[in-house]
Structures are given as structure tokens and as C-alpha cells.
Amino acid sequence: MVEERYSFNRKLKLLSFSLMILGLMGLCFGFITAPKNIQEAREVMSNHSHGEHHSENSIKNTEKIDINSLSIMYKSKKEEVEHSNSHDEHVFHQLSNKPWAALYVAAFFFFMISLGTLAFYAINRAAQVGWSPILFRVMEGITAYMLPGGLIVIFILFLSGLHLNHLFIWMDPEVVSHDKIIAAKKGYLNVPFVLARGLFFLAGWSLYRYFSRKFSLAQDLAKDNKYHRKNFRISAAFLVFYIVTESIMSWDWIMSIDPHWFSTLFGWYVFASMFVSGISTIALVTIYLKSKGYLKEVNDSHIHDLGKFMFGVSVFWTYLWFSQFMLIWYSNIPEEVTYFITRMEDYKLPFFGMVVMNFIFPFLMLMNSDYKRMNTFIVTTGVVIIIGHYIDVFNMIMPSAVGDQWFIGITEIGGFMFFMGLFIYIVFNELTKAPLIAKGDPFYGESERFHY
Amino acid sequence: MVENNKYIHALYDDDDTLLNAVKVLRENKFGIDEVYTPFPVHGLDKVMGINETRISIMSFIYGCIGFSIAVLMINFIMIEDWPQNIGGKPSFTFFENMPSFVPVLFEMTVYFAAHLMVITFYLRSKLWPFKKSENPLKSTTDDKFLIEIHSNGEDKKIKALLKKTGALEINMHEKEE
Numbered sequence: 001m002v003e004e005r006y007s008f009n010r011k012l013k014l015l016s017f018s019l020m021i022l023g024l025m026g027l028c029f030g031f032i033t034a035p036k037n038i039q040e041a042r043e044v045m046s047n048h049s050h051g052e053h054h055s056e057n058s059i060k061n062t063e064k065i066d067i068n069s070l071s072i073m074y075k076s077k078k079e080e081v082e083h084s085n086s087h088d089e090h091v092f093h094q095l096s097n098k099p100w101a102a103l104y105v106a107a108f109f110f111f112m113i114s115l116g117t118l119a120f121y122a123i124n125r126a127a128q129v130g131w132s133p134i135l136f137r138v139m140e141g142i143t144a145y146m147l148p149g150g151l152i153v154i155f156i157l158f159l160s161g162l163h164l165n166h167l168f169i170w171m172d173p174e175v176v177s178h179d180k181i182i183a184a185k186k187g188y189l190n191v192p193f194v195l196a197r198g199l200f201f202l203a204g205w206s207l208y209r210y211f212s213r214k215f216s217l218a219q220d221l222a223k224d225n226k227y228h229r230k231n232f233r234i235s236a237a238f239l240v241f242y243i244v245t246e247s248i249m250s251w252d253w254i255m256s257i258d259p260h261w262f263s264t265l266f267g268w269y270v271f272a273s274m275f276v277s278g279i280s281t282i283a284l285v286t287i288y289l290k291s292k293g294y295l296k297e298v299n300d301s302h303i304h305d306l307g308k309f310m311f312g313v314s315v316f317w318t319y320l321w322f323s324q325f326m327l328i329w330y331s332n333i334p335e336e337v338t339y340f341i342t343r344m345e346d347y348k349l350p351f352f353g354m355v356v357m358n359f360i361f362p363f364l365m366l367m368n369s370d371y372k373r374m375n376t377f378i379v380t381t382g383v384v385i386i387i388g389h390y391i392d393v394f395n396m397i398m399p400s401a402v403g404d405q406w407f408i409g410i411t412e413i414g415g416f417m418f419f420m421g422l423f424i425y426i427v428f429n430e431l432t433k434a435p436l437i438a439k440g441d442p443f444y445g446e447s448e449r450f451h452y
Numbered sequence: 453m454v455e456n457n458k459y460i461h462a463l464y465d466d467d468d469t470l471l472n473a474v475k476v477l478r479e480n481k482f483g484i485d486e487v488y489t490p491f492p493v494h495g496l497d498k499v500m501g502i503n504e505t506r507i508s509i510m511s512f513i514y515g516c517i518g519f520s521i522a523v524l525m526i527n528f529i530m531i532e533d534w535p536q537n538i539g540g541k542p543s544f545t546f547f548e549n550m551p552s553f554v555p556v557l558f559e560m561t562v563y564f565a566a567h568l569m570v571i572t573f574y575l576r577s578k579l580w581p582f583k584k585s586e587n588p589l590k591s592t593t594d595d596k597f598l599i600e601i602h603s604n605g606e607d608k609k610i611k612a613l614l615k616k617t618g619a620l621e622i623n624m625h626e627k628e629e
Contacts, residue, residue, distance in 0.1 A: 332540055
């Protein structure tokens, strides 16, 4: 039996490296052009006011920023006279946060894809699914990015903890000392504890990934199902660990950027987002490999099943997005509703555009059963879903980091490109390391014959 | 027309043998009148050459009807007939109160799609309460599978073919129209 092995072709390698280099250039551009002091920030703002929409809103803007971050509001209320100075300082912080936020959003987004894929993989293992073993190696390839991606995110958090940026205001002792609410959360929200937690979670996920991969490869050569059963057991245990730690991770790494605001279903919401992006990525990688002549055994029924998951989880994501929104909208409590007011006023296009991309578009495109079997439909929808969920993360981070100074420009696209290049390199490099199909899996036969 | 009332009943006890028998009969161009099974056999519709169901299209249409009725209903109840102040936001417009209507819109859409789909299915399969069952044999609701073939005067050929496919019993049967 000839093992089918993937060889990382040169074109794709070149693409991943050029994405990384271009992305790095974009990020550097962002960091270099960010204002170094308040004077420069003022100049940037006055330049903007000439041509752009900022001028007409400039009075409204100060109002909104006050709602946006309460700590600044307390300050400015006390010292009404120094209001304009504090506003300039605030804008300066936002502008200097901008490249950091672009870096953080992209780093988290690609990490999230591989973590979502890992959850999908573990669910398939724990359920002993019959249709998907043919795709296990693809999933294992994608989850290879989780460890480096997670370390990058934690490293950025570490740099924030060193006060190189002001992404997380609870990391700033000056802010905390003037803010009763954040001070009360100090026991939980402090830099060493958050970093230690993050490392612990990442270690747990990586350990599961390491052993599951090891057992998966060992099962290929084994004569009995010992490794399969081991894999089943650790996958079930991992899922319990995962859903708790994923929730806490989403509070620590995302929700804490608005330390005054909280939502009890936030962990689920982030989970739905990473789950659907992960499944779409599996579909895209599978279709890419198929188009290169690999994975011949994958038929349109497998694609159909991935399509069903993309459709179903997109609806699930919308359900959570709307549940979170409706409860807060209905109760109308000021400290909660400010989260959505900021997004609906300053982020109108990404906020509502995201719903179109993540719900309406996949809903209509993938509703028909036949379309879920057509590669063009899956690829188009997959790309839209992935960009849509990047914007979802963008909407979670940016409003608190840069306020209304957001823009999807060179820095943001550069960040996306850099991490996409890194992601492609690590994922496809991992795919070369083992046979592309887990032929030893006891359910492989069922998966190969699978047809609907 | 005496000949045309004759049917052959072939009995099977396994769904895979049944699927294979249906395939063989179709390959030999014998018309299958009906197949009775105790449970839905996966892939039987494809082997029998039955047209693909169009119930999903109807489901979409029914959903749209349910959605429209929900919009009209909510608009009348909550906005026109007795304007409600929802969540302390006295806007009294449909659009601005829309988030609170979404669950109702969703439920009505699903309700209409599901119920009308079931009713459509009953009508299409000519089923209604107290209808007498058409099963020629009671055991097809338990563990047996039955193929009903229009004989068209080719009894012997069909019977020989059925025997080869592993039928348990082969009977002749006359329908009274």
C-alpha cells in the first residue's frame, strides 16, 4: 500500500512567506506611523478633520468616548476645564493602541481558528464519528497552529502587562486606583494571574493535542483498536476541560478589554465564532488539497456534511449573538447597554455587516441541499464566513481599544496577512509530516464508503 | 382487463436483500408498484427511481407565509390595536421594537413550516385519520419487507427472477378495484 503523503509545494510556500513579509511590513508601517506623543496625535486628528467624516462628528465624538470608557469619564467630570486636554490624551492612547489592536485581533483570530478545529476534532473523536476519520489528518494539521498561535497571543498580553500599550485598562494601576469597579476585580484581573491562567489553559489544550496526534499516528500502524480507545477517552476528558477553560479564556483575553461590562454567555458566543471559523477552514483546506490531487477518497458527501455544519453553526452563532444583544437591549441598563451603543453608533458598518456575512449570506447560500455539495458554494461561503468572523473579533476588541478611531487599513490588513501566512506555513508544514489519511482508524472504512 | 388486476407479492426479511431485489427488478424493466417496509429504508427511493421530494421547497414557502403572518399579527397586536411600551422605550414603531419580536417571528415561521409540511405530507400520501391501512400483510409493520409488482402477464419470468433475489415467499394477489 502506497501511503499518500502531502508535499508542501513551492508556490504555496512562496505565498505564505510573501504574506508574512507583506504583513510584517504593514504592521511595521502601523507602528511607525502611530503618534509618539499627544502633539502628534493632535496633528493626526486635525489632518483627518479636513477631509473625513470626523469633522462633522467631532463634538459628538467627545460625548461618545465618555460613555465608552468610564474611567476617563470620572476624570473629565472632576476636571471639566481640562476636558479638552484629557480628550487629546485619550485620542492619543487610542491612536497608539491602533497597531497593537490590529496585531492582537489578527493573532487571536487565527489562534481561535485552530482552537475551534481542535474542539471539532475532539467532538468527532469522542462521538466516534463514522463519516469524518478521512479528514482527521487535515484537522490535526490545522490544530498544529494552536500552540505557536496561543503563545503569540499570550506574549502580546505579556507586552501589554509591561505597559507597552494601553489595550487593557485594568493593567494600568493608575486607572485601577481611580476605578472602584475594576479595583474590586483586582483579585481576578491582575497581570500575573491572567498570564498564568492563559499558560495553564494553553498547556492543557496542547497536551491533549500532542497525545491525540500521537495516538492517531500510532493507530495507523496498530493491529488492534487500543489507541483508538485511548484517543476516545482523552477526547471526552478534553472536552470537559475545554468548555470551562475556553469560557475563562474568552473573559480574560477578550471580555476584560471592557472591564465594566460583562455578559454571561460570552464564552459560548466566542466558542460559536471559533467553531464555525474552524469548520470553514477544514472545508477550505480539504477542498484545496483535493484540487491538488490529494484526498481522492473525499467525496461530495463529506463536503456536504461540512457544509451542514457551516450552515448550522452559523445559525447557532446568530442565535447567541442575538440572545446577547436582545437581553441587554431589552433591560436597557446603562452600564450594559453602552457596549452596544458604542458598536451601533461608531461601528455601524462592521457591526451590521458582520451579521450579513455570518448569518444572512451563509443562510441563503447553504440552505439548498445540493449547494452544500458544490465546491464553489462551500469555498465562497467559507471565505465570507472567515472574513466575517475576523470582523466579529474586530468588533469585540476595537471599540474599547481605539474607540471611533478604527479603520481597516494597511495595519489591520497587514496583521491579517502576517498571521495568515504563518498559519498557512505551519498548517501545511504539519500536513507533510504524516500520511494524509488516517487509514488505521477503525471507522476509516465507514468514512471512505460514506455517502448520503 | 382481468390480467391487469394481478399482482405479485414478494416477501423479504432483510433490507439489504430488498434493496438488491429492487435493483435487479428495475434492471430487468419490471414495474414495481409499491414497496412496504416496517421502517424507512435508506436509499430505497433512489433505487426505486422515485422523483426527489419537493417538500423542502414547500417548507421554504410555508416558512415565508408564517413569517409574513407573524409580521402582520404582531404589528396589529403590539403596535396598532394596543400600542405597547416595550422595555421602557416608548417608540411605538414596529422597526424599533423589532428585537423583542424576533423570538415570535422565529417561532411562527417554524410553526407554519412544520405543521403545513406535515399536512402536505399527509395529503400527498393520501393519509387521514381512520383511514384503513393498505398493507397487504400485517407483518410489513413488524419485521418483513414486501414488494408489490404488477404482473402484466409475465408471472413466470418475474417469479423466477424473484426467487434468485432471495425472496422468502412469492404470492399472487388480485386487487379489487
